[in-house]
Amino acid sequence: MRILVTGLGTFWGSHLAQRLEAYPEVEMIVGLDTDEPCLPLERTEFVKADSNYSILDRIVRATQVDTILHTHLVVGSTELPGRALHEINVIGTMNLLAAAGAAGSPVRKVIVKSSTLTYGANYKDPYFFRESMPRTRAPRTRVERSLLEAASFVRDFAIDNPHVTVTKLRFTNVLGDDVTTPFSRALRLPLAPEILGFDPRMQFTHEDDVTGALVYATRNDVPGIFNIAGDGTLPWSEVCAIVGRRRIALPPVLTQWAVEPLRLARIIDLPPEVLSVLRYGRAVDNSPFKQSGFRYQYSTAGTVDAFARSLRLETAVGSNSPSYRYERDVETFFRHSPAIVRDQG
Amino acid sequence: MTEIPESDDNLTAVASPRTAPASPVAPVVDLTEAESQVARSVALVPSPRTNRPERLDLEPAEQELRRGDVDAYGRSEHIRELARRLYDPMYKHWFRAEWEGLEHIPEDGGALLVANHAGAIPADAPVIMHGIETELHRPVYGLAENLFRAIPFVGTMWSRLGGVAAHPDNAYRLLKDDRQLVLVFPEGTKGTGKVYRDRYKLHRFGRAGFIEIAMRSGVPVIPIAVVGNEEAMPIMFKSRRLAALTNLPYFPVTANMLALGPLGAGVYFPAKFRMRVLPPVHFDVAPDQERYPRAQVMAESDRIRDAIQDALYDMLRTRRSVWFG
Numbered sequence: 001m002r003i004l005v006t007g008l009g010t011f012w013g014s015h016l017a018q019r020l021e022a023y024p025e026v027e028m029i030v031g032l033d034t035d036e037p038c039l040p041l042e043r044t045e046f047v048k049a050d051s052n053y054s055i056l057d058r059i060v061r062a063t064q065v066d067t068i069l070h071t072h073l074v075v076g077s078t079e080l081p082g083r084a085l086h087e088i089n090v091i092g093t094m095n096l097l098a099a100a101g102a103a104g105s106p107v108r109k110v111i112v113k114s115s116t117l118t119y120g121a122n123y124k125d126p127y128f129f130r131e132s133m134p135r136t137r138a139p140r141t142r143v144e145r146s147l148l149e150a151a152s153f154v155r156d157f158a159i160d161n162p163h164v165t166v167t168k169l170r171f172t173n174v175l176g177d178d179v180t181t182p183f184s185r186a187l188r189l190p191l192a193p194e195i196l197g198f199d200p201r202m203q204f205t206h207e208d209d210v211t212g213a214l215v216y217a218t219r220n221d222v223p224g225i226f227n228i229a230g231d232g233t234l235p236w237s238e239v240c241a242i243v244g245r246r247r248i249a250l251p252p253v254l255t256q257w258a259v260e261p262l263r264l265a266r267i268i269d270l271p272p273e274v275l276s277v278l279r280y281g282r283a284v285d286n287s288p289f290k291q292s293g294f295r296y297q298y299s300t301a302g303t304v305d306a307f308a309r310s311l312r313l314e315t316a317v318g319s320n321s322p323s324y325r326y327e328r329d330v331e332t333f334f335r336h337s338p339a340i341v342r343d344q345g
Numbered sequence: 346m347t348e349i350p351e352s353d354d355n356l357t358a359v360a361s362p363r364t365a366p367a368s369p370v371a372p373v374v375d376l377t378e379a380e381s382q383v384a385r386s387v388a389l390v391p392s393p394r395t396n397r398p399e400r401l402d403l404e405p406a407e408q409e410l411r412r413g414d415v416d417a418y419g420r421s422e423h424i425r426e427l428a429r430r431l432y433d434p435m436y437k438h439w440f441r442a443e444w445e446g447l448e449h450i451p452e453d454g455g456a457l458l459v460a461n462h463a464g465a466i467p468a469d470a471p472v473i474m475h476g477i478e479t480e481l482h483r484p485v486y487g488l489a490e491n492l493f494r495a496i497p498f499v500g501t502m503w504s505r506l507g508g509v510a511a512h513p514d515n516a517y518r519l520l521k522d523d524r525q526l527v528l529v530f531p532e533g534t535k536g537t538g539k540v541y542r543d544r545y546k547l548h549r550f551g552r553a554g555f556i557e558i559a560m561r562s563g564v565p566v567i568p569i570a571v572v573g574n575e576e577a578m579p580i581m582f583k584s585r586r587l588a589a590l591t592n593l594p595y596f597p598v599t600a601n602m603l604a605l606g607p608l609g610a611g612v613y614f615p616a617k618f619r620m621r622v623l624p625p626v627h628f629d630v631a632p633d634q635e636r637y638p639r640a641q642v643m644a645e646s647d648r649i650r651d652a653i654q655d656a657l658y659d660m661l662r663t664r665r666s667v668w669f670g
Contacts, residue, residue, distance in 0.1 A: 123494035126514040127418060133514070197497020201419055232407065233417050241412040252497040280494060283417075301410040 001026050002106075003218070004065040006053070006096060007072025008046055009035030011179055012113060015211050016071055017044040020218065030063050032056070033072070036326030043335070046326070051084065052091040056099040060107065067109040067218060068100055073150060075115040075143060076182060078263075078271045082142050089146035090153075097157040100164070111217045112154050112168045113210075116227060116284050118147050119170075121276040127201070128285040131170070131225045141273050158223075167217045172229035172284060173277070175307040176207025182274045184307065189268055192240045193259075193278070196249035200281025201233040206298035206306060213294060222292045227284035230300035236278065242301070243308045255279075418486060418519065419504035425484070428506055429475055436475050439615050440468070440573065443670070446622035447480055449567055455520035456625065457559045458485070458528040460569040461547055461653055462536030464578040465597040466611070469571050472618055473528055474507060486519050488529045513558055520562035521632070531555050531646070538595035541579035545572075545657045553646035556628075560642070563632030565625035568649050570656035573618035576667045617670035621656050 003020060007013040008031025020026050021042050029044040031037065034051050037044070049055055059065075073089050074080055080088070093112075100107040119129045124136040139145045151168070158166040173183045183204070186192055205228055213228045240247050250258050259270045270278070290296070298306060334340060403411065415421045436442050450456065458477075462469060474485040484507065491510035494500045509515050511529070519525045530536055531550035539548060559566045580597040587596035601609030626649055630637060664670060 123500075123510070124491050124512075125510075126512045127510070128514070128518065130514070195497070197499075197501060199501045201415075201417070232403070234411075235413065235415045235419070238411070238413045238415065242410065299407055299410075301407055305410045 001067055001218075002063060002065045003029045003067045003069060004060070004063070005029060005031045005044070005069045005071060006092070007033055007070075008037050008044070009033035010072060011038065012071045012210065012214075013037070014039040014041070015178075015207070016069060016214050017041055019211050019215050023215075023219065025219075028063070030059065030065065032059070038324060038326075040324050045335075046331070051088050053095045053099070056095055057102060060099045060102070060105060064106045066106050067111070068096065068107055069111050069113070069214060069218065070096055071113045071214070073112070073114055073147060075117055075147065076271065078269045085142060085146055089143075090149045093150040093153050097153050101157055101161050107164060109165045109218075109221075110154075110157065110167070111214060112150075112166075113214060114147060114151065114168050114170050116170045116172045116229070116282060117144055117273055118151060119282060119284070120144065121200075121273070121280045121282040123280050125280065125282065128283050129227065130285045131227055131288060141271065143271075144273060165221050165223045167222050168225045169213055169217060169289075170225065170227050170284070171210055171213075172203045172205045172227070172282070174207055174210055175204050175303050176210075177306075177310040179207045182270065185268055186270070186274075187240070187243045187245060187307065188311065189245070191248035192243070192245040193250055193262075193268065193270060194236055194240070194247040195255055195275070195279050196252045198252065198279050199235045199237045200277065200279060201283050202236055202239055202277070202281055202300070203229040203233055203283045204239075204300045204303040204307075205229050206296075206303040209296050209298055209303075212297065213289065216294045220293065222289070222294075224288075226289035226292070227286050228289060229284050229286045230296060230298050230303045231286065232300045233281075233283045234300055234304060236281070239304050242304045243311060250278075252279075415505065417523075418509050418515070419501075420484065420486065420507045420509075421505045422484070424502075424505040425478070425507060429479060432471060432475050433479075436472060436479075439613065440472060440577070440618040441615075441670070442472050442476055442573075442618040442620065444476060444480065444620045444622065446624075447477075449622045449624055450477065450481060450483075450526070451625075452481065452483070453524065455524045455562060455564040456526055457516070457520060457555060457562075457564055457566045458526060458569055459555060459566050459649060459653070460528070460530060460571050460620075461545070461575075461657065462530035462532045463539060463544065463575040464537055464613075465580050465599045465601075466578055467530075467537045467574065468577050468613055468618075469530070469574040470528065472574070473569065473571070473620065476620065477526065483526055485526045485528050488516060488527060490534070513554060513561075516555075516558045517562050520558070520564045529555050531650075534594040538580065538583065538597070540583065541581055541600065544575040544579065545661060547650055547654050547657075550646045550650050553642050556642045556645045556649075557637055560628050560630050560637050561632055561634065565627045566645075566649055567625045568623040568653045568656070570621045570623065570653050570660060571618065572620075572657060572660045572664060573616040573667070573670070576616040577613040577618075614668075616667050619660060619664075619670060621660060623652055623656055626652075 003026060005013050005017050008017060013031060014037045017029050017031055018039050018041060020029055031044050031046050032049045037046055074085055100110055120135040120137055122137040139148060154168055174181050175184050255275055263269045414423050460469060470487050474487055477485050486507050486509045488511040489508050493503045494510055516527055519527050532548040533551060535548040579600050581600050582598045584596045599609060601612055605612055
């Protein structure tokens with residue numbers, strides 16, 4: 001198995017590459033990104049590329065990768081300015097799939113890490129979205145539109161390349177020890193925000209289940225679209241109770257304006273797509289991926305509980321995530337220098 | 346529903362010829378029969394039952410993590426219990442609700458309860474839910490307009506009390522996966538918006554979506570005829586202009602308002618409530634079909650509508666007084 005990971009510099013790209021390195025059937029891993037990996041990696045080759053992967057065609061041919069893991073879809077509205085978001089999500093996906101589908105391409109599997117953001121959150125929604133269900137309201141934010149556009153490229157690619165196994169995983173709100181998401185930020189505040197009069201049903205996925213699901217899709221053939229979310233749902237008030245946070249109410253009308261001062265004061269940034277989840281909630285049916293054989297380590301309540309534990313530890317001893325800085329010369333030395341003794345048994 | 350430029354259906358269709366299409370009916374949580382102490386204390390039924398509904402009961406480990414008892418549909422048994430305690434005097438002494446044919450409602454398994462609907466603020470839903478929960482010790486989920494979800498406080502409370510947005514997939518999950526009782530009023534707001542002179546005349550049953558839901562979930566429909574409710578808060582006139590202004594489906598002027606002034610907006614007349622549960626209607630079709638013959642669906646819907654209508658007339662023939670039954 002020869003794997004190409006996009007977005008190696010992101011949290012997910014680095015963590016995924018680190019986990020994949022452990023499997024002997026993985027011959028080699030190439031990672032692309034504009035940024036350096038944020039975790040120490042043993043044998044993953046890092047290639048610094050521009051965000052829209054214009055050199056991808058050459059890399060695919062030169063390295064003969066058979067599996068592409070597209071982890072670099074941005075799923076937060078406010079992480080990047082609109083232009084960059086478009087470049088990464090839309091143009092990046094387009095170029096990636098163009099290279100993967102070129103004549104004579106060795107690629108046989110494409111896995112896309114997407115988000116349940118594509119379903120939106122609205123009062124007309126079903127209580128559990130199935131993969132086949134459309135959203136009930138047109139997307140309003142740039143990130144949702146770009147994800148839907150990227151999804152249309154993935155769909156076209158799947159139709160044009162029936163010999164390639166295409167898997168798209170839609171992940172729900174993620175919590176974990178290390179990852180930072182809008183909800184982990186909200187739950188780290190002394191008072192967790194809520195919208196007055198609303199107590200929506202929430203679902204969470206643990207960060208280990210995110211990488212677990214991506215690794216599972218890499219090692220097994222599971223074509224199609226799948227929702228990924230921990231079992232069960234919790235009302236937001238109960239999520240806050242488990243984490244041990246009191247809540248502070250945002251007004252139910254003009255909520256968008258009310259959070260603007262919080263954003264300007266850099267207290268918390270609640271983009272529109274997060275606010276609509278805080279209002280109406282969102283849950284998905286996770287059973288098809290389980291039927292394909294995947295086992296979750298955490299339920300929704302388990303995820304929130306694990307997050308609460310890591311938060312308590314953090315409060316007691318401070319942030320314990322090891323810092324790592326990628327040093328090109330050091331990495332090159334350890335990987336390629338004849339001075340390194342390999343095969344140590 | 347808004348049109349979305351992109352649908353992912355094709356990806357599943359094109360990319361997954363090798364695997365069998367995933368069945369939508371598999372249990373979402375691997376639940377065991379075992380119940381923890383906590384689960385039992387909050388369960389509606391104190392004695393252990395067979396065929397516990399999936400997903401609504403939690404594994405002991407999961408139960409330990411939980412701080413509340415809000416289930417996957419937003420219903421809370423604690424809050425229901427409190428509401429039952431508060432509503433009981435109303436049910437017993439104001440409406441003096443009486444049932445016949447309760448034996449037609451199964452002790453276990455899903456069933457779709459279908460009743461006639463009326464009243465500016467319909468009292469039929471709380472009375473039916475309260476009655477079945479206290480008499481049969483089974484939760485009832487009431488399907489209603491999803492607009493409730495958009496209203497702060499009201500939406501949350503409505504959902505904690507067993508209200509579920511009337512989405513076909515929500516009903517399917519409740520009936521098929523979780524084997525629950527689901528209450529639906531096929532007349533919808535046309536029923537609650539009807540005026541006093543049309544009392545006990547059933548409106549059309551929409552597009553008969555409830556029949557398709559029952560067929561797809563493989564559960565029977567249990568018709569219920571409710572007498573009394575249509576005199577508890579009858580609408581005398583409707584103001585189209587005020588309805589348009591307030592964005593409501595109808596703006597009623599009720600007899601209660603005329604008699605009691607502003608107080609009448611929230612006070613029911615003490616009409617005597619009688620509910621007759623009719624024999625379950627089973628459909629001789631395979632569940633989980635993509636679609637069912639339109640003609641058959643409409644015919645079944647008409648049959649159930651006629652059964653409720655006949656029962657209503659029958660009950661009204663023997664009723665001597667609106668207030669004393």
